[in-house]
Amino acid sequence: MTATQYVGKPVSRVDGRAKVTGAAKYAGEFNVPRLTYGVIVSSTVAKGRITRIDATAALALEGVIEVLTHENTPRLAWLDRSYQDQIAPNGSPFRPLHDDKVVYSGQPVALVVAENFELARYAASLVRVEYAPEPHQTNFDDAMAEAYEPPTGRAGYTPPPKPRGEADQAFADAKYQVSAQYATPTEHHNPMENYATTVAYGEEGKLTVYDKTQGAQNVQAYLASVFSMSSDDVRVISPFVGGGFGSGLRPVYNVFLAVLAARQLKRSVRVSLTRQQMFTFSHRSETRQEVRLGAARDGQLEAIIHEAFADTSTFEDFAEGIVNWSGLLHQCDNVRLEYRIAPMDVYTPADMRAPGATQGTFALECAVDELAHRLGMDPLEFRLKNYAERDQNLDKPFSSKELRECYRQGAERFGWSQRNLEPRSMRRGNRLIGWGMSTGAWEAMQDKAGAKATLHVDGRLIVGSATADIGTGTYTIMTQIAAETLGIPLERVEFQLGDSTLPFSPVEGGSWTAASVGTAVKEVCEALREKLFKLAGKIHDSPLGDATLEDVVFENGEVRLHRDSARGIALTEILRRSDMATLDEEVTAKPKMLEQSGYSRHSHQVTFVEVEVEEDIGMVRVTRVVDAVAGGRILNPKTARSQILGGVVWGISMALHEETLSDHAFGRFMNHNLAEYHIPVNKDIPEIDVIFVHEDDTIVNPLGAKGLGEIGLVGTAAAVANAVFHATGKRVRHLPVTLDKLL
Amino acid sequence: MHASSSLAPPETITLTINGQARQMAVQPWVTLLDALREHLDLTGTKKGCDHGQCGACTVLVDGKRINSCLTLAVMRDGAEITTIEGLAGEDGALHPVQAAFVEHDAFQCGYCTPGQICSIVGMMNEGHARTDEDIRELMSGNLCRCGAYPNIMDAIRQTLRERGEKPASEKNATPIPAYHLAE
Numbered sequence: 022m023t024a025t026q027y028v029g030k031p032v033s034r035v036d037g038r039a040k041v042t043g044a045a046k047y048a049g050e051f052n053v054p055r056l057t058y059g060v061i062v063s064s065t066v067a068k069g070r071i072t073r074i075d076a077t078a079a080l081a082l083e084g085v086i087e088v089l090t091h092e093n094t095p096r097l098a099w100l101d102r103s104y105q106d107q108i109a110p111n112g113s114p115f116r117p118l119h120d121d122k123v124v125y126s127g128q129p130v131a132l133v134v135a136e137n138f139e140l141a142r143y144a145a146s147l148v149r150v151e152y153a154p155e156p157h158q159t160n161f162d163d164a165m166a167e168a169y170e171p172p173t174g175r176a177g178y179t180p181p182p183k184p185r186g187e188a189d190q191a192f193a194d195a196k197y198q199v200s201a202q203y204a205t206p207t208e209h210h211n212p213m214e215n216y217a218t219t220v221a222y223g224e225e226g227k228l229t230v231y232d233k234t235q236g237a238q239n240v241q242a243y244l245a246s247v248f249s250m251s252s253d254d255v256r257v258i259s260p261f262v263g264g265g266f267g268s269g270l271r272p273v274y275n276v277f278l279a280v281l282a283a284r285q286l287k288r289s290v291r292v293s294l295t296r297q298q299m300f301t302f303s304h305r306s307e308t309r310q311e312v313r314l315g316a317a318r319d320g321q322l323e324a325i326i327h328e329a330f331a332d333t334s335t336f337e338d339f340a341e342g343i344v345n346w347s348g349l350l351h352q353c354d355n356v357r358l359e360y361r362i363a364p365m366d367v368y369t370p371a372d373m374r375a376p377g378a379t380q381g382t383f384a385l386e387c388a389v390d391e392l393a394h395r396l397g398m399d400p401l402e403f404r405l406k407n408y409a410e411r412d413q414n415l416d417k418p419f420s421s422k423e424l425r426e427c428y429r430q431g432a433e434r435f436g437w438s439q440r441n442l443e444p445r446s447m448r449r450g451n452r453l454i455g456w457g458m459s460t461g462a463w464e465a466m467q468d469k470a471g472a473k474a475t476l477h478v479d480g481r482l483i484v485g486s487a488t489a490d491i492g493t494g495t496y497t498i499m500t501q502i503a504a505e506t507l508g509i510p511l512e513r514v515e516f517q518l519g520d521s522t523l524p525f526s527p528v529e530g531g532s533w534t535a536a537s538v539g540t541a542v543k544e545v546c547e548a549l550r551e552k553l554f555k556l557a558g559k560i561h562d563s564p565l566g567d568a569t570l571e572d573v574v575f576e577n578g579e580v581r582l583h584r585d586s587a588r589g590i591a592l593t594e595i596l597r598r599s600d601m602a603t604l605d606e607e608v609t610a611k612p613k614m615l616e617q618s619g620y621s622r623h624s625h626q627v628t629f630v631e632v633e634v635e636e637d638i639g640m641v642r643v644t645r646v647v648d649a650v651a652g653g654r655i656l657n658p659k660t661a662r663s664q665i666l667g668g669v670v671w672g673i674s675m676a677l678h679e680e681t682l683s684d685h686a687f688g689r690f691m692n693h694n695l696a697e698y699h700i701p702v703n704k705d706i707p708e709i710d711v712i713f714v715h716e717d718d719t720i721v722n723p724l725g726a727k728g729l730g731e732i733g734l735v736g737t738a739a740a741v742a743n744a745v746f747h748a749t750g751k752r753v754r755h756l757p758v759t760l761d762k763l764l
Numbered sequence: 765m766h767a768s769s770s771l772a773p774p775e776t777i778t779l780t781i782n783g784q785a786r787q788m789a790v791q792p793w794v795t796l797l798d799a800l801r802e803h804l805d806l807t808g809t810k811k812g813c814d815h816g817q818c819g820a821c822t823v824l825v826d827g828k829r830i831n832s833c834l835t836l837a838v839m840r841d842g843a844e845i846t847t848i849e850g851l852a853g854e855d856g857a858l859h860p861v862q863a864a865f866v867e868h869d870a871f872q873c874g875y876c877t878p879g880q881i882c883s884i885v886g887m888m889n890e891g892h893a894r895t896d897e898d899i900r901e902l903m904s905g906n907l908c909r910c911g912a913y914p915n916i917m918d919a920i921r922q923t924l925r926e927r928g929e930k931p932a933s934e935k936n937a938t939p940i941p942a943y944h945l946a947e
Contacts, residue, residue: 033866033867033869034866034869036874037865037866037869037871038858038866039874040871040874040877041848041858041862041865041866041871041874041877041878041881042808042848042849042851042852042858042862043806043807043808043809043847043848043849043878044808044849045874046807047807047810047875049811050801050807052802052805052807082771137802138798138802139791139793139794139798140771143771143793211909212873212875212909213810213812213818213820213873213875213876213907213908213909213910214810214812214873214875215811215812261873261874262873263810263873263874263875264872264873264875264909264910265873266909293811295814296812296813296814296815296817296818491873492871492872492873492874492910493872494872659869660869662869663869663872663910663912663915664872666911666912666913666914666915667872667910667911667912668911669911670910670911670913671911674911694813694815694817695812695813695815695817695818695907696815696817700907700909701911701913702904702905702907703899703900703901703903703904703906703908703913703916703917704897704900704901704903704904706900706911706913706914708914709914
């Protein structure tokens with residue numbers, strides 16, 4: 022083994038030191054000279070018109086510079102498409118301060134800019150906004166009457182597959198049936214860092230925009246288009262992102278407002294959202310779902326019918342794949358899946374970690390548990406009995422699928438074979454014990470992405486792509502891939518991201534970054550390797566002689582002959598002898614569509630959960646979790662495990678804690694803070710055992726990695742709910758499983 | 765008369781931050797958190813909620829951990845404050861908690877991390893962290909949305925062991941209990 026083999030090793034994060042010492046700079050932390058501060062005034066009604074804005078008192082304060090409202094905003098781009106970012110749904114994107122219309126509660130209606138933050142905040146409290154409110158709709162149970170099938174065409178959205186077989190007849194004929202309704206609430210991403218933008222106003226009005234985003238180029242293109250700026254005049258930088266989970270895939274209104282103010286005032290401006298305002302721009306859609314399953318006596322699934330409703334805004338058709346998974350996860354010949362969205366007076370929902378999949382899988386996997394219980398069958402045995410060897414939605418084989426091995430290893434680690442089928446069969450003192458399980462899948466996607474690499478004569482390798490690291494470990498795995506491909510020590514490699522001037526990258530989401538950007542990094546380093554090899558051949562008395570590229574190996578900073586490792590030359594020596602200070606290369610890596618299109622490409626997981634329920638008060642605690650994942654090749658087991666831990670914590674959170682509640686009288690989210698919007702604290706989370714089963718996949722992408730951002734979450738909430746049923750005998754179908762529902 | 769003349773004028777205070785006396789003029793309504801981030805460019809201390817609900821702004825004031833968003837800078841005139849920037853040695857050597865965080869991957873996005881680390885140092889000063897359950901309870905004021913809690917626990921256990929303190933109960937020390945049927 023050579024010292025420069027890094028892929029697959031538990032390398033500590035290369036940005037770890039910056040993060041633990043406070044050196045890592047996030048968007049709202051670039052303290053540029055003569056900075057001004059913008060504070061946003063949010064609407065207090067959900068629908069209506071602004072009849073009057075009185076900013077007199079605010080503007081009277083010394084140090085308050087301007088109050089921007091729809092009344093004094095300059096004319097900007099007119100067409101909807103100018104506001105549509107890379108992943109915008111169909112519809113008319115929300116335009117901040119565009120006109121007097123209010124379309125949701127919390128909508129930004131004014132921006133107060135002052136010389137310091139406290140003054141801007143105080144002045145914002147003095148801005149008086151009067152409204153002519155109109156009746157609003159924020160109650161999803163009522164809004165569902167207006168549901169419609171979302172149009173197709175949104176990037177990344179696949180509508181439900183056409184029905185197969187005769188699902189309704191098969192259900193009616195089935196000896197064992199389950200028909201149940203499930204509900205999942207509105208949730209908010211709530212990354213720890215609030216959205217913020219610092220705009221540095223430069224010479225000739227050029228803007229450097231430090232923005233919190235999952236896609237620097239997506240924001241850059243949006244700004245250039247909306248403000249009709251030349252692409253060279255606006256650069257977006259986002260080196261560190263304090264969590265995203267999907268909330269930063271689209272541009273957030275703070276970046277619009279900060280740029281608007283900077284251009285108006287010709288000053289540098291920072292606009293940060295408050296935690297309360299983190300509830301005013303995107304959410305996980307609320308769902309109501311009906312699942313009907315039918316099975317034969319031996320447990321064979323004979324019918325799956327899954328119908329889902331989710332919310333959207335009045336101005337965009339947000340679509341995500343909620344029911345599709347029900348045609349994929351288990352073998353069944355009679356399947357009918359339907360999905361509709363209903364408009365409400367809220368902001369457009371957004372992708373939120375495992376979007377669609379986690380809501381839909383919650384319903385399906387609880388229904389599966391209910392059916393197994395009705396059959397008197399172990400839920401793991403039921404899933405094995407109905408194991409899908411082929412993707413029936415696409416009618417294609419899987420590129421790889423080691424779910425069976427996940428079931429086996431996960432069950433063994435958990436001790437599942439000791440489970441008693443009967444609910445309420447285990448207890449510790451006054452606490453009921455329950456064991457539940459669930460499965461899940463996520464797409465293994467690869468998108469087009471670019472990367473560039475520059476080798477310096479001093480031995481440093483700089484590689485870059487305009488992707489993001491939202492805590493996922495992008496910096497680290499890209500550094501590993503580059504270092505290994507060129508055989509350069511890790512410490513000599515620097516990976517750059519989060520800068521719109523770097524080579525193209527898609528937004529950082531969908532678990533596709535490792536596959537997409539990772540492939541680009543690998544390919545650019547391979548191209549650089551070839552270039553270096555050619556250069557080496559031109560050197561007088563080259564130690565490589567007339568060897569071909571296949572005869573050599575790049576390791577430990579050198580290129581050497583396979584068969585005679587004494588014959589080699591340092592990469593830096595190649596540059597020096599060629600009189601070159603640097604050598605660079607740039608590529609765009611594209612997925613091999615033709616090869617991939619013959620296969621269904623997915624990662625899989627199974628979660629086993631133990632809960633304890635205090636019988637007297639219904640309090641639930643998760644005490645043990647085993648999550649077994651088939652995610653292709655694991656590039657870094659340390660950061661990969663963290664991704665899965667995070668997913669599992671999100672699943673526990675979804676099952677037991679998270680819920681954004683509306684006061685429909687005001688059409689407003691009530692619990693818009695971290696005290697009342699519950700997410701797990703340290704004490705809520707037990708030890709979590711993560712297993713990565715071995716999975717070789719040569720189809721998904723050249724790295725064989727499937728992406729891990731979503732898969733740890735997908736089925737976890739269902740596993741918790743199933744464990745609660747096993748503990749208590751009570752089936753809670755409306756998340757979260759709070760104690761009032763168990764009493 | 766101009767309206768802002770009714771606003772309180774700045775007061776000159778001295779904060780000893782990471783061993784260095786820093787004199788500054790701040791208005792009374794400036795929180796310690798904003799004084800650090802906006803006035804002194806010490807942005808390692810994070811703002812997650814500004815309401816004392818998330819713990820991202822945790823710093824040590826005279827050795828005790830507090831939420832810096834819930835105190836005004838002028839209230840801390842003369843205090844000794846340690847922020848995340850002051851934990852590593854002058855030679856750049858990481859504080860044992862920082863090193864353990866890197867080793868155990870006890871963070872992902874990194875935004876709650878400075879608060880977690882300061883909180884752990886404060887917790888250790890308090891001397892009540894004896895078992896895993898103690899630690900989980902005492903660290904429950906610091907939210908981590910990425911879900912790094914299990915790794916944070918590993919980092920804390922390692923630090924406690926290195927300090928030679930009575931180690932917290934070992935991971936998986938409790939075997940899977942024998943279950944019995946309910947009546």
